[in-house]
Amino acid sequence: MRGAQKELRASIHRITVFGKTYEREQVVTAAILMTPVLIAVFMLFILPVIQVVIYSFTNMTTSKRGTFVGIENFKYLIGDSKFFKAIGNTVLFACLKLIFDTGLALIIALMLDSHIPLRKFLRSTYFAPVVVPVVASSLIWIWFFDPDVGPLNMILTKLGLEPLLWLNGKETALASILIFSVWKGIGYNVMLFLTGLQNIPDSYIEASKVDGASWWQSLIKIKLPLLRPITSFIVMIGIINTFKVFAEIDVMTPTGGPGYSTAMIVTYIYEQAFTRGKMGRACAASIILFIIIFILTQIQSRMNASKTVDYD
Amino acid sequence: MADMKYTAPAATATAESTMDPDLKPRRKKYNIAIFIILVIGAVAMIFPFVWMVFSSFKTTQDIYTYPPKWLPSSFNWQNYTKVFELIPFARYYINSIYTSVMQTFIQIALSIFGAFAIVFLEFPGRRKLTTLIRSTMFVPMVVTLIPMYLIFNAMQDTYAGIILPQVFSAFTIFLILSFFESIPRDLCDSAKLDGCGYFRIMFNVVIPNAKSSIATAAMFAFLGHWKSYTWPLIITNKDTYRTLPIGMKYLVAESSKEYQVMMAASVMAILPVLILFVIFEKQLVKSITLTGMKS
Numbered sequence: 218m219r220g221a222q223k224e225l226r227a228s229i230h231r232i233t234v235f236g237k238t239y240e241r242e243q244v245v246t247a248a249i250l251m252t253p254v255l256i257a258v259f260m261l262f263i264l265p266v267i268q269v270v271i272y273s274f275t276n277m278t279t280s281k282r283g284t285f286v287g288i289e290n291f292k293y294l295i296g297d298s299k300f301f302k303a304i305g306n307t308v309l310f311a312c313l314k315l316i317f318d319t320g321l322a323l324i325i326a327l328m329l330d331s332h333i334p335l336r337k338f339l340r341s342t343y344f345a346p347v348v349v350p351v352v353a354s355s356l357i358w359i360w361f362f363d364p365d366v367g368p369l370n371m372i373l374t375k376l377g378l379e380p381l382l383w384l385n386g387k388e389t390a391l392a393s394i395l396i397f398s399v400w401k402g403i404g405y406n407v408m409l410f411l412t413g414l415q416n417i418p419d420s421y422i423e424a425s426k427v428d429g430a431s432w433w434q435s436l437i438k439i440k441l442p443l444l445r446p447i448t449s450f451i452v453m454i455g456i457i458n459t460f461k462v463f464a465e466i467d468v469m470t471p472t473g474g475p476g477y478s479t480a481m482i483v484t485y486i487y488e489q490a491f492t493r494g495k496m497g498r499a500c501a502a503s504i505i506l507f508i509i510i511f512i513l514t515q516i517q518s519r520m521n522a523s524k525t526v527d528y529d
Numbered sequence: 530m531a532d533m534k535y536t537a538p539a540a541t542a543t544a545e546s547t548m549d550p551d552l553k554p555r556r557k558k559y560n561i562a563i564f565i566i567l568v569i570g571a572v573a574m575i576f577p578f579v580w581m582v583f584s585s586f587k588t589t590q591d592i593y594t595y596p597p598k599w600l601p602s603s604f605n606w607q608n609y610t611k612v613f614e615l616i617p618f619a620r621y622y623i624n625s626i627y628t629s630v631m632q633t634f635i636q637i638a639l640s641i642f643g644a645f646a647i648v649f650l651e652f653p654g655r656r657k658l659t660t661l662i663r664s665t666m667f668v669p670m671v672v673t674l675i676p677m678y679l680i681f682n683a684m685q686d687t688y689a690g691i692i693l694p695q696v697f698s699a700f701t702i703f704l705i706l707s708f709f710e711s712i713p714r715d716l717c718d719s720a721k722l723d724g725c726g727y728f729r730i731m732f733n734v735v736i737p738n739a740k741s742s743i744a745t746a747a748m749f750a751f752l753g754h755w756k757s758y759t760w761p762l763i764i765t766n767k768d769t770y771r772t773l774p775i776g777m778k779y780l781v782a783e784s785s786k787e788y789q790v791m792m793a794a795s796v797m798a799i800l801p802v803l804i805l806f807v808i809f810e811k812q813l814v815k816s817i818t819l820t821g822m823k824s
Contacts, residue, residue, distance in 0.1 A: 219585035225618065234653040235653065237653065239651050239652060239653060240651065242726065242727060243537060243650045243651050243652060243727065244650075244651075244652045244653070245644070246650055246726075246727040247646040247650040247652035247655075248652070250642040250643065250645060250646040251642070251649075251652075251658065252703075253639055253642060253645050253759060254639055254642060254643040254646075254662070254697075255658070257639060257696060257697040258661060258662060258665060258697065260680070261665075261673075261677070261694060261697050262665045262668055262673070262697075264676070264680065265643050265673035265676035265677050265680065266668060266672075266676075268673075268679070268680075269672065269673055269675060269676050272675065272676065284583070304587065304710055325567070328563045328566060328567050329567065330604070331560045331563050332558070332559055332560050332810065333557050333559055333563055333564040333567065334564060335564075339568070341569050341810060342571040342574050342575050343570070343574055344810075344814070345572065345574060345575065345578070345806070346574060346577075348752055348802055348803075348805075348806045348813070349578075349799050349802060349803075350755055350756035350773075350774060350798055350799065350802060351756050351758065351774075352758060352773075352774035352777045352798070353756075353774075353777065353794075353795040353798040353799050354577065354795070354799075356777060356780075356791045356795045357577045357578075357580065357581045357792065357793070357795060358577065359781065359788075359791070360788040360791065360792070361577065361580075361583075363786070363788070366592060366593055366597075366788070368580070368785075371597055400573075400574065400577075404574070405817065406820060408814055408817055409817065409818060411819035440644050455671055457667070460669075461669040461670075461671045461672075463671065463758070463759050464756075464758035464759065467758075467762075467778070468726070468758075468777075468778050468781065473666065483671045483759075484553065485762075486674065486675075487674075487759075490674070490675050491763060496675050498680070499674075499675050500595065500675050503671070503672045503673070503674065503675065504672075506671070506672055507668070507672040510667070510669070510672075511667065514621070514667060
């Protein structure tokens with residue numbers, strides 16, 4: 218009698234969905250907890266993603282809802298040299314930044330991993346620019362880059378070199394922002410690489426030394442393969458972050474810089490949408506941006522999946 | 530126990546004696562060449578901040594003299610007062626603090642809820658929802674900027690309009706999720722046996738056990754919101770609601786190359802972040818590396 222009652226009570230507390238049994242209390246609690254999360258995911262991701270696709274096929278502007286125009290917006294973008302300029306700038310910027318952000322960061326991390334005094338303090342200094350707000354630090358560098366009173370040109374003239382136009386020059390503007398951007402962000406990757414290096418068991422390195430491996434050989438054969446997961450994370454995040462770069466560009470070179478030389482895809486989207494009011498067209502450009510990011514991250518993760526090593 | 534203590538040093542002693550004799554002295558000596566390179570790099574990293582602080586006290590003459598002066602001729606605070614005259618800096622500052630704190634608070638609450646449900650509860654669709662949340666990481670906000678602008682258009686120039694679109698981050702959810710995973714299951718099971726409901730387990734067992742980790746995630750979120758630029762830029766038109774980064778963008782135009790004034794504004798904008806960095810550096814570093822390792 219008792220047992221049956223217990224069983225009955227237990228069955229009330231259980232629910233079955235698609236042949237799997239769950240505890241009712243857990244399901245109810247999860248529903249309550251997940252609801253706000255799912256509302257946020259819906260409102261901030263699912264709905265806007267659907268809308269951006271729909272709007273990209275309309276001639277929507279700031280003032281009117283717009284009608285369906287087919288692939289007219291995409292046709293416009295393909296014919297717009299400014300858009301290609303923006304894509305070219307973004308790709309160039311992303312490639313250079315990724316090279317510096319991974320290569321230079323790895324070198325710094327390897328140096329920080331060696332036996333040196335003040336290691337913790339040095340590590341903090343490389344990390345400091347990362348936490349500083351991008352606009353506030355842009356302001357410092359706007360001054361550094363000033364062709365007339367900026368410290369960088371003063372150093373150049375002192376060294377007997379030609380002063381540069383920096384942010385005001387067609388050829389130097391993007392490079393200037395790259396310098397700022399590497400300074401600003403490299404500490405994050407240094408930190409990741411450094412942790413990765415310190416997680417490599419000493420025994421691996423010792424063993425390779427016993428076997429007569431040089432420092433260089435142990436770097437290529439042991440450290441780099443073991444750092445691969447971190448490197449792939451850095452590249453993945455790097456791709457997403459460089460392709461969406463906007464704040465420093467907009468503060469340091471508003472309206473796309475001299476000769477549109479610093480305009481990024483986001484600059485173009487912003488200009489189309491909020492300066493010209495062409496919402497539909499801006500949505501089409503957003504979709505192209507998303508497709509580029511998506512393809513690159515996919516290639517990156519495929520490449521990584523085929524090469525992952527496991528030493529355990 | 531006593532045995533352990535005895536064998537441990539003996540083992541290391543043999544290991545050292547069998548090691549290459551070259552290695553021992555080299556490991557003790559500092560690598561000075563590398564140290565010097567790193568110090569030069571570190572100076573380059575820190576120099577802009579030092580320059581910023583000193584320059585914020587300079588006068589216009591100090592800035593336009595050649596060769597440039599490192600130190601201001603006298604420490605005057607006039608640049609700082611000038612910032613408040615040129616732009617409604619106090620207003621921006623309050624707006625930034627309010628929106629950043631609110632965004633952080635809501636974001637952390639959402640993340641705790643989501644992470645708790647995913648880690649501790651069995652419910653239909655758990656895997657699929659986790660994948661859905663993870664996939665949002667690959668949709669940067671700039672891609673959905675225009676629909677977001679249209680969805681939240683009615684909230685232009687309101688705090689809600691600034692705050693609400695920025696309260697969700699899959700990163701924070703997975704960061705907190707990884708903290709929760711390290712909490713022993715037994716702790717929750719015994720609470721369950723004592724008759725605790727899941728809400729009580731969350732508030733009385735799980736959250737207190739992950740308190741410092743949650744604080745780190747909050748710090749991280751706050752730093753992100755404090756520098757947030759693109760969204761506040763498009764959703765605010767009035768000074769009343771503009772945040773600090775947007776205000777500072779306009780200061781560049783307003784101050785017309787009065788760099789010393791811009792530096793004073795930067796010092797004030799960076800100050801809270803710098804204080805947080807000095808206090809929480811260890812935790813910040815830990816959680817950065819954690820997000821890196823987890824993926």
